[in-house]
Amino acid sequence: MSWPHKDLLDVTQLAKADALAILNAAASFQEINSRPVKKVPILKGKSVVLFFAEASTRTKTSFDVAGKRLSADTFALQKAGSSLSKGESLKDTVLTLQAMAPDAIVMRHNASGAAAFIAQRLDCAVINAGDGWHAHPTQALLDAFTLTRRWGSLEGRTVLILGDIAHSRVARSNIHLLRLLGANVRLCGPRTLLPHAVGALGVPVFSNLDEAVRGVDAVMCLRLQLERQQAGLLPDLREYSRRFGMNQARLAKAARNAVVLHPGPINRGLEIASDLADAPESLILDQVASGVAVRMALLHLYITRKEPKE
Amino acid sequence: MSQAELVVRSALPALDPENPVDLFVAKGRVLGLHPAGAYPAPEGAKVHDAQGLVLLPGLTDVHAHLREPGQEWKETIATGLAAAAKGGFVNVFCMANTDPVNDKASVTQFMLDKALATHPRGPRLFPVGALTVGLDGKELAPLEELKAAGCRAFSNDGRPVADSELFRRAMEYASDLGVPVIDHCEDPFLAPHAGINEGAVSARLGLRGAPTAGEAIQVARDCLLAQYLGVPVHLAHISCRQSVEIIRRAKAQGAPVTAETCPHYLALTEEACEGYDTAAKVNPPLRTKDDQLALLAALEDGTIDALATDHAPHAAHEKETPFDEAPNGISGFETALSVTWELAQRGDLSTRALVSAWCVRPAEIFGLPLNRFQEGDPADFLLFDPKARWKVTPQALVSKGKNTPLTGRELTGVVRACFVAGKNVL
Numbered sequence: 001m002s003w004p005h006k007d008l009l010d011v012t013q014l015a016k017a018d019a020l021a022i023l024n025a026a027a028s029f030q031e032i033n034s035r036p037v038k039k040v041p042i043l044k045g046k047s048v049v050l051f052f053a054e055a056s057t058r059t060k061t062s063f064d065v066a067g068k069r070l071s072a073d074t075f076a077l078q079k080a081g082s083s084l085s086k087g088e089s090l091k092d093t094v095l096t097l098q099a100m101a102p103d104a105i106v107m108r109h110n111a112s113g114a115a116a117f118i119a120q121r122l123d124c125a126v127i128n129a130g131d132g133w134h135a136h137p138t139q140a141l142l143d144a145f146t147l148t149r150r151w152g153s154l155e156g157r158t159v160l161i162l163g164d165i166a167h168s169r170v171a172r173s174n175i176h177l178l179r180l181l182g183a184n185v186r187l188c189g190p191r192t193l194l195p196h197a198v199g200a201l202g203v204p205v206f207s208n209l210d211e212a213v214r215g216v217d218a219v220m221c222l223r224l225q226l227e228r229q230q231a232g233l234l235p236d237l238r239e240y241s242r243r244f245g246m247n248q249a250r251l252a253k254a255a256r257n258a259v260v261l262h263p264g265p266i267n268r269g270l271e272i273a274s275d276l277a278d279a280p281e282s283l284i285l286d287q288v289a290s291g292v293a294v295r296m297a298l299l300h301l302y303i304t305r306k307e308p309k310e
Numbered sequence: 311m312s313q314a315e316l317v318v319r320s321a322l323p324a325l326d327p328e329n330p331v332d333l334f335v336a337k338g339r340v341l342g343l344h345p346a347g348a349y350p351a352p353e354g355a356k357v358h359d360a361q362g363l364v365l366l367p368g369l370t371d372v373h374a375h376l377r378e379p380g381q382e383w384k385e386t387i388a389t390g391l392a393a394a395a396k397g398g399f400v401n402v403f404c405m406a407n408t409d410p411v412n413d414k415a416s417v418t419q420f421m422l423d424k425a426l427a428t429h430p431r432g433p434r435l436f437p438v439g440a441l442t443v444g445l446d447g448k449e450l451a452p453l454e455e456l457k458a459a460g461c462r463a464f465s466n467d468g469r470p471v472a473d474s475e476l477f478r479r480a481m482e483y484a485s486d487l488g489v490p491v492i493d494h495c496e497d498p499f500l501a502p503h504a505g506i507n508e509g510a511v512s513a514r515l516g517l518r519g520a521p522t523a524g525e526a527i528q529v530a531r532d533c534l535l536a537q538y539l540g541v542p543v544h545l546a547h548i549s550c551r552q553s554v555e556i557i558r559r560a561k562a563q564g565a566p567v568t569a570e571t572c573p574h575y576l577a578l579t580e581e582a583c584e585g586y587d588t589a590a591k592v593n594p595p596l597r598t599k600d601d602q603l604a605l606l607a608a609l610e611d612g613t614i615d616a617l618a619t620d621h622a623p624h625a626a627h628e629k630e631t632p633f634d635e636a637p638n639g640i641s642g643f644e645t646a647l648s649v650t651w652e653l654a655q656r657g658d659l660s661t662r663a664l665v666s667a668w669c670v671r672p673a674e675i676f677g678l679p680l681n682r683f684q685e686g687d688p689a690d691f692l693l694f695d696p697k698a699r700w701k702v703t704p705q706a707l708v709s710k711g712k713n714t715p716l717t718g719r720e721l722t723g724v725v726r727a728c729f730v731a732g733k734n735v736l
Contacts, residue, residue, distance in 0.1 A: 091630055111632030112516040113586030132634065134516030172516055196521065200510035 003305040007119040007126040008298060010135040011177040019180060023145050025297035026290070032069060033292055043072035046103040046303050051094070052129070053079040053109045058264055058288060059129050059138070063106050066295035072303070075102070094118045103303045107131075112169075125302040133167050139263050140173035142294040144181055146287050147218060150259060155182035158255075160212055163222035163244060163271055164193040165201075170263045171222060175201055188212035189222075189244060192233040209244055216254045221246050221262045221271045237270055247273035251281060259283050312336040316732055317351040318358045321365035321693060323683075324665050333365065335689040338731035343683040358734075360693050363726055366665060367681040368400030368690030369647065370672035373467070373492070373546055373570060373618035375639070376402075376435075379420060380409025385623040385710045387421060388428035390643070391435065393621070393709035395735045397643040398725040400433050400690040401678055405467045406440040413440035413451040415459035422460050432730025436462040436676070441480050441491065445469040450480055457487050462676060465492035467546060468593070470528060472498050478535050485541040490676060492544045495528035495553065496520075496594065505591035505638050507580040509598060515586065517633060520595050526552035533560035533567050542566040544675060547620050549575045549594040551604035558613040568675045570616040570667075571605050573649040574640050574715070576659070582715045588629045588636035590715040592622070606653070609663045615671040617664075619646045623711020626704075641711030645702060647694065648721035655696075655722065689732035698724040 005013060014022075032040055048067045052060050060076065067074040077097070079085055084093050090109070097105060104125040107115055112132030119126040130136045147154055159178050165171045165187050178185050179202075187198065188206040198205050206212035213219060224240065234240050251258055260276060262284050268274040277284060314334040323331055323343075330346035351357050376390035385393075387404075394402045404421065406412035412421065418437045425435035439456030441464045443449050453464060464484050470493060471477040477493075484491045501524030506512045508519025529545055533556055536543045548554065548571045560567050574592060579599055582590035590596060608614040622639025629636050650668070653659040673680040681687040701720050704712035727734045 089627065089631060090635075091627075109632065111634040113634075114632040116586055117632050132516050132632075133518075169516060172514070195513035196508045196519065197510045197513040200513045 003301045005302070006305070007115070008137050008302060009115045009119055009126065009128045011137045011140050011173045011180070014180070016180050019141070019144070019177060022141055022294065022297050022301065023148055025301060026145050026293040029296040029300070030293035032296070033289065038069050039071060040069065041071045042300055043067065043070040043303055046072045048072050048074045048299060049097050049102045049105045050074055050076045051097065051105055051107045052076070053084060053107070054130070056108050056129070058291065059108065062288070062291040063129065063295050066292050066299055069292070070296055070299060072299065090114065090118065091121060094122060098122050098124060104299060125305070127298060127302060130169050132169065133172070134169050135173045136169040137173050138291070138295060138298060139170050140177040141298070142287055142291040143174055143220065143261060143263070144177055145294050146261065146283050146290045149286070149290070150283065151217070153182065154178060157217040158184040158186065158215065159218045159220055160186045160188060160216040161220045161222065162188050162209065162212070162246060164224050164228065165189050165198070165222070166193050166195045167225065168222050174220060175203055179203070186212055186216065190234065190240070193228065209250060210253060213250050213253050217258055219246055219251065219254065219258065219260045221260060223263060223265065224267060224271050226267070241270050245269070245271060245273060246276060248276050248279070251276065261287055263287070312341065313352050314341050314355045316356045316358065318360045318365070318693070320346045321360035321363055324364050324366045324661055327364065331365065333683065333691070335732045338689055340681065340683055340685060340687045340689050342685055358727065362695070362697070363693040364696050366398070366692050366694055367669035367683070368692055368728065368730065369398045369668045370401040370676070370678060371399045371619050371621065371643070372403045372463070372616060372672045372676060374402050374404050374621040374643070375407065375623065376404040377623060378408065378424060379417065383625050383710070387424040387435065389708065389710050390621070390623070391425060391429045391433050393643040393707065394433045395728045396708055396725060398647050398692040398694065398728050399643065400728065400730045401436060401673070402433050403436045403438050403463060403676070405438050405465060407445060407468050411440050411445050412437055412461070413443050413445070413456070415455045418456055418459035418461050429735065431733045432735045434730065438463045438465050438467070438492065440464070441466040442471060442476070447471045447473060447476065450483060453484055453487055453489065457489050461489065463490045463492050463544070465494065465546070467492065467494040470494045470496050470498065474531055474535070478539065481535060481539060481541045481543060490542060490544050492546050493528070493532050494546045495525050495532060497524045497527045500524035500527065505593060505595055505633065505636065506583050507595045507597045509580055511580045511583055515583070522550035522552045522597065522601070525550055525594050526556055529553040530556050533557065533565050536560070536567050537563060537565035540566065542568065545569040547572050547575070547594060547618065548605065548614055550597050550601040554604045554608040554613055558608065561613060568615045568671070569613070570618040571609065571614050572618055572620045573642065573646045575605055576602060576653055577649045578715060583633070586633040587715060588631065588633055589640070589713050589717065591633060591636050591638055592620070592640050593638035606658050609659060609667055615667065615675060617646070617650060617667040618672070619643055621709070621711070623709050624713045625710070626712060629713050639713065640715065641707065641709050641713050643709055644707050645714060645716050645721060647725065648723040649716070651694070651696065651723040652721065689729055691729050692725050693727040695724045695726050696722070698722070700724055
């Protein structure tokens with residue numbers, strides 16, 4: 001399949017047709033995940049470096065599983081134990097990796113723009129698995145995929161993104177992608193966890209969750225990093241939970257059949273009530289399953305694009 | 311009257327370009343400025359043809375980083391002064407954040423020795439001593455010792471003194487010595503480690519931003535202290551409207567405050583950081599169009615007195631990192647005059663304000679001899695080709711610091727000669 005992009009750095013690179021193509025491809029890969037033998041030879045002989053300079057469980061594992069199910073060889077590299085921890089620059093580390101001729105590098109890094117930085121310097125495909133507070137395009141794609149599976153289409157739906165928007169790459173990517181696919185997006189969180197220029201993000205902002213949730217079709221809770229309290233951004237976690245914690249009573253104010261999402265890992269009882277996390281309205285585990293299919297689609301699209309034309 | 315040793319023929323005075331002049335120089339000083347062709351050049355005098363070139367007093371940069379001692383891979387005093395000369399600067403103040411910090415006489419002396427050894431004819435180097443030991447903001451540096459060694463100002467630039475009581479005492483002590491204090495205004499708690507303005511671009515890119523209030527709060531503190539104590543303070547690299555408004559009000563109330571801004575705040579906005587361009591990462595950060603307009607107006611009405619480069623060279627590999635990890639700073643000597651000249655050509659800034667901000671006010675504020683082209687003035691001047699175009703490339707810059715967001719851009723105006731005390735140092 002022809003694919004115009006070398007790298008996936010941010011969803012803002014994608015046209016609507018690109019995003020839909022990824023979701024369609026993911027739908028076909030989803031089927032592989034339900035087979036007794038979950039492996040196809042599409043990427044046999046290809047190698048994917050999973051370069052996670054910041055901690056990750058689900059994204060890294062998800063890419064690893066996705067690569068292996070397509071028969072790619074995956075190699076994991078973390079910051080601890082890599083030359084980065086010896087003071088090597090990011091540029092030199094990734095040039096070293098490139099010299100080993102991988103077909104794609106999946107990278108997570110704590111600096112915003114890090115994926116773009118390496119993509120400018122590498123010939124192989126770079127897939128951003130989260131850079132600082134900037135972007136998490138594969139998470140946004142898997143969220144959109146999860147909701148599309150549920151609803152058929154995002155057109156006209158309203159999604160509330162709730163919590164720490166300021167420090168969230170998930171929020172930044174989802175705001176753009178959900179709108180691209182026709183959804184309305186709202187934001188809700190304490191002022192201290194919203195970017196100062198939140199208006200620049202172009203969506204309505206609420207400080208009262210009970211108002212924000214009214215009539216929405218989905219609530220996307222964000223993970224609260226617990227150190228935000230120490231940083232003086234919150235009085236205490238109990239108060240956060242009271243003001244901004246998602247629960248069944250609040251979800252009752254949303255549209256009928258409204259669902260909740262969370263990129264994980266969740267702090268039960270803080271961002272989301274424990275019973276809601278496990279309720280049928282919760283798509284949290286569907287997101288994880290979708291993640292593998294979406295990442296299979298992405299690895300396939302970005303790696304096979306590089307093959308010479310026959 | 312001495313016999314002229316140098317005659318500069320047919321130069322165009324910056325403030326009166328319709329009337330070409332001849333400049334007569336002897337023993338490093340101005341003998342006179344006369345209508346072109348009014349007097350013959352005396353026999354034996356060197357004649358410098360300046361047809362079509364603009365004549366300006368030499369520029370004074372009260373804010374630069376030359377990196378020596380300690381970070382010679384970024385810049386040395388030799389390369390820094392060469393770049394300064396190429397930019398038209400006859401006087402250069404170098405900040406104290408070297409390694410070791412310039413908080414003792416031996417470091418000051420080392421800098422002056424290096425300048426003398428590599429640039430005996432100029433540009434002149436004026437070390438700025440640290441205000442506090444190690445720039446740590448905890449105890450005063452030996453200011454008298456630093457003055458005696460040759461420091462012409464004191465500053466904790468880059469690591470501003472957050473403790474207002476200590477800063478007050480520093481201002482008082484320095485004023486006893488008759489040495490100006492330069493303050494980098496930044497509330498370190500409100501604007502932590504940010505190389506981008508807090509605003510639309512930082513929100514989009516997911517970068518920690520520095521609010522303008524972080525600068526303005528410290529500006530307000532300094533203005534209040536200056537007025538209360540009756541002691542002058544010079545505010546470095548002002549970047550935003552809020553600060554301008556506070557300074558304007560303070561000056562109107564008689565506070566002995568002076569201020570500078572830099573060409574990059576006038577020519578660029580926060581959008582230059584799009585794409586995580588680390589070359590545009592500078593502290594204070596590039597702000598918005600509205601801030602730019604406020605700075606231009608403030609230069610025009612004298613609220614902001616001076617221009618300075620904040621020349622901050624870094625090696626290429628240091629800027630070749632993700633944005634958050636890159637050091638702050640723009641290499642500024644060689645683009646400064648072209649950038650501001652273009653603003654004047656576009657009508658964003660008057661030539662009068664440009665000459666005042668680059669040449670007159672810095673010399674007045676810091677007590678340096680000033681060339682007003684009157685008999686006896688130091689023959690510090692430059693000849694500027696206002697029509698020449700040049701492209702900013704790493705190869706075009708003699709500074710070791712190639713870090714400028716203007717790379718690739720074509721600029722107008724080239725310094726053809728830079729005279730310090732009657733000698734061309736280009």
